[in-house]
Amino acid sequence: MLGRMLLHAAAVGLAAGLVGSAFFVALELVQRLVLEDLAGYRPLRAAGERVIDDPATSVFRPWLLWVLPGLGALGGGLFALLFRGPRSWAAAAMYPQASPWHVHCASVPASVGKYKGQSSVDVHGVGSAVQ
DSSP, X not given: OHHHHHHHHHHHHHHHHXXXXXXXXXXXXXXXXXXXXXXXXXXXXXXXXXXXXXXXOOOOOTTHXXXXXXXXXXXXXXXXXXXXXXXXXXXXXXXXXXXXXXHTTOOOOHHHHHHHHHHHHHHHHHHSXXX
8 A cells, every 4th residue: 555655656756847847948948049049138047057058149139128028928828818718717717706617616627737838938938037
């Protein structure tokens, strides 16, 4: 009994670690492409911290640092809007106490999990380094 529980715990830990690592690499890739290559922004990093090799030098465009986080948030919002489920989810988010979704303790639809990661990478990958 204990051996099976430890095996399940190890499998869950391994899966969570792999998904977390893939999410981190996806964030680094979006940051590299959008902030470093497009805007020319170079975040200060410790030695050996870079996941992806140093990009070629590009021209620094400070005005894009004001535009890109908004575009990332807009892209994430549009992505969530296009791939959301029933239209009642918007009403459920605005009025949770009146929503049958919350009253009947329904589970989160499976389609939410598919697109949540991509939307998070869009939003955080663009705006995370600009602080």
